[in-house]
Amino acid sequence: MEDIILEGKQIVKNFALKKEVFWEKQKILQAVGGINIQLRRGQTIGIVGESGSGKSTLGEILGGLQRPTSGRVLYRGKDLAQMNREERRQYRRNIQFIFQNPKESMNPYFTIEKILTEPMKLLDENYTPDYARQKIAEILPQVGMEPDCIRKYPSELSGGQCQRIAIARALLLNPEIIVCDECVSALDVSVQAQILNLLKSLQRRYGTSYLFISHDMGVIHYMSDYVLVMVGGKIIEQGEGAAVMRHPAQAYTAQLINSSLFREDSICAAL
Ligand SMILES: Nc1ncnc2c1ncn2[C@@H]1O[C@H](COP(=O)(O)OP(=O)(O)OP(=O)(O)O)[C@@H](O)[C@H]1O
Ligand SMILES: [Mg+2]
Numbered sequence: 001m002e003d004i005i006l007e008g009k010q011i012v013k014n015f016a017l018k019k020e021v022f023w024e025k026q027k028i029l030q031a032v033g034g035i036n037i038q039l040r041r042g043q044t045i046g047i048v049g050e051s052g053s054g055k056s057t058l059g060e061i062l063g064g065l066q067r068p069t070s071g072r073v074l075y076r077g078k079d080l081a082q083m084n085r086e087e088r089r090q091y092r093r094n095i096q097f098i099f100q101n102p103k104e105s106m107n108p109y110f111t112i113e114k115i116l117t118e119p120m121k122l123l124d125e126n127y128t129p130d131y132a133r134q135k136i137a138e139i140l141p142q143v144g145m146e147p148d149c150i151r152k153y154p155s156e157l158s159g160g161q162c163q164r165i166a167i168a169r170a171l172l173l174n175p176e177i178i179v180c181d182e183c184v185s186a187l188d189v190s191v192q193a194q195i196l197n198l199l200k201s202l203q204r205r206y207g208t209s210y211l212f213i214s215h216d217m218g219v220i221h222y223m224s225d226y227v228l229v230m231v232g233g234k235i236i237e238q239g240e241g242a243a244v245m246r247h248p249a250q251a252y253t254a255q256l257i258n259s260s261l262f263r264e265d266s267i268c269a270a271l
Pocket of ligand 2 (some may be wrong): 055056057181
């Protein structure tokens, strides 16, 4: 279909485990076991599952940070493995990541301005210092940050503020897709709600697609149009977000729903 912008076909990722002793037979861990996924323009696919189920590995493969052992990733119908340099640059620009601990993804010796400018320097063909300054000035109010924060260092910002900067950094490249990997898991519930609502409003404005990874079914339900439930590298259940939430087919999914820490009423409380 035409509006599919990112597709994974039969994605497999195996890791060779470290041997305890050298004569031991090589053991292989299958982190992702043959997953098919199609992300459409403006859609949010939620990927939920317990720790170690392969969510991040899948997200990183789809976002080009890791290569699959087998299977194919297609961006706008084009196989990643067959892209030329320019196509790869376009892809890199159009898929951005937001991770769990924003401070860890920022150089502590860089000011916020430099942190926001660097990716544009690398990936945006329109880059000039003036262009970067103007774009940063436009984006900061959209993520709820004051203009003077650009002179600060990451250590001078709170976790929630840093995550807003990480979102701004991703948005500055006008990406089509953002992979959000546990992007609110380290934040307290009221800040979680602010960040989730910010991501939703930015999606309405820019039509961005999200791959939204979380172990918390409440967060996944709040954000996602479509949900994949992963166990041991495989999808055990998938469907429209509301349908999976209301009528989970698998006992495991029901268990995830019951153990969710995030409640939508906390969003009302935070507004
Ligand atoms: N570089 C690696 N080398 C070896 N094993 C790895 C590597 N990266 C991931 N794994 C293993 O692959 C499996 C899936 O890991 P992954 O990080 O994708 O899980 P996850 O669902 O994101 O977990 P979490 O919720 O804890 O972030 C785990 O068993 C993990 O130990
Ligand atoms: Mg992970």
